[in-house]
Amino acid sequence: MKPTDLAKYISQYLTVYLTGTKGLSSNTIASRRDTFILLFQFLKVEKKMDATKVVISDLGVELILDFLNWIEIVRKCSISTRNIRLSGIKAFFQYIQTQTPDYMHISQQILSIQPKKCPEEIMEYLTLDGIKAILDAVDTRSFSGRRDLVLLSVLYDSGARVQEIADLIVGDVRLQNPATVRLTGKGNKKRIVPLMKPTVQLLQQYLNENHLLSSENYYQPVFSNRSKSKLTRAGIAYILDKYVCSARNKAPLLVPEKVSPHSLRHSKAMHLLQSGVPLIYIRDYLGHSEIATTEIYARCDTKQKRKALETAYTVLHNPQLPAWEKDEDLMQWLKSLC
Numbered sequence: 001m002k003p004t005d006l007a008k009y010i011s012q013y014l015t016v017y018l019t020g021t022k023g024l025s026s027n028t029i030a031s032r033r034d035t036f037i038l039l040f041q042f043l044k045v046e047k048k049m050d051a052t053k054v055v056i057s058d059l060g061v062e063l064i065l066d067f068l069n070w071i072e073i074v075r076k077c078s079i080s081t082r083n084i085r086l087s088g089i090k091a092f093f094q095y096i097q098t099q100t101p102d103y104m105h106i107s108q109q110i111l112s113i114q115p116k117k118c119p120e121e122i123m124e125y126l127t128l129d130g131i132k133a134i135l136d137a138v139d140t141r142s143f144s145g146r147r148d149l150v151l152l153s154v155l156y157d158s159g160a161r162v163q164e165i166a167d168l169i170v171g172d173v174r175l176q177n178p179a180t181v182r183l184t185g186k187g188n189k190k191r192i193v194p195l196m197k198p199t200v201q202l203l204q205q206y207l208n209e210n211h212l213l214s215s216e217n218y219y220q221p222v223f224s225n226r227s228k229s230k231l232t233r234a235g236i237a238y239i240l241d242k243y244v245c246s247a248r249n250k251a252p253l254l255v256p257e258k259v260s261p262h263s264l265r266h267s268k269a270m271h272l273l274q275s276g277v278p279l280i281y282i283r284d285y286l287g288h289s290e291i292a293t294t295e296i297y298a299r300c301d302t303k304q305k306r307k308a309l310e311t312a313y314t315v316l317h318n319p320q321l322p323a324w325e326k327d328e329d330l331m332q333w334l335k336s337l338c
Contacts, residue, residue, distance in 0.1 A: 035088035162261035
């Protein structure tokens with residue numbers, strides 16, 4: 001069967017353009033691929049359209065809006081997920097514009113679709129006592145427990161994204177003073193992050209126990225499963241959730257209702273800010289490309305806001321209330337009113 005123009009351009013977009021021309025990471029490419037998988041699923045289930053016969057001209061604005069609503073309403077995805085799928089579709093039509101002028105008009109129409117406004121959520125983060133409660137919940141008598149303790153310690157201490165920890169290899173770890181880890185973030189951008197002494201000690205013991213410090217293990221994943229394959233994002237989230245549940249049972253006031261691997265990243269950033277570390281350093285620590293992204297922590301930090309207000313506060317009145325009962329003239333006047 002002869003491929004349609006849509007099938008042809010999607011194939012070139014995913015296998016040639018994104019990988020070769022743009023050089024995007026495998027995670028970004030997978031996200032763009034999943035957008036098309038969902039789109040074809042929507043066309044088949046909701047529109048009764050044969051995916052092998054769909055052409056670019058079929059993808060009008062109304063159909064794309066129906067697809068986005070289907071993601072949000074039928075699949076019950078969040079607004080942010082809806083906007084991510086829209087972003088993927090718009091990126092594809094930006095590519096289409098560069099390949100052929102035939103679809104310039106439909107491309108411009110789809111590129112004009114605005115993302116749905118997402119209500120701003122309150123960012124949850126843990127206190128130092130909350131982090132300690134989770135780490136204390138780990139049973140280190142087993143190998144998996146010792147691995148989990150080191151995993152969660154490095155995840156928090158480095159402020160890393162969960163995928164950055166999943167991708168961490170032995171060659172990225174430097175245990176000599178000053179101890180650091182090299183993290184590979186979005187767009188394959190690398191950054192060096194320092195580690196605190198207690199984390200370094202745990203990591204040293206863990207790597208020694210697993211015989212990973214020899215040069216032939218340079219490309220081995222630091223954190224692996226029983227089959228020696230690197231942990232996935234879902235696997236790391238599962239490990240964290242196990243200890244979060246245990247810690248919440250023992251200290252419900254210290255552990256929020258929702259805790260994800262990204263919560264540890266938020267927590268580290270907030271603790272750095274509360275310790276007086278400037279935002280520009282926190283930006284580099286987290287691997288943000290813009291300082292505006294890091295400023296969310298300053299907006300969420302009520303402790304810092306309270307300190308700033310207390311510093312700027314000027315006493316405008318006597319904090320002691322007057323002793324009305326000792327003013328005999330006033331008391332006599334009040335009694336005369338009755």
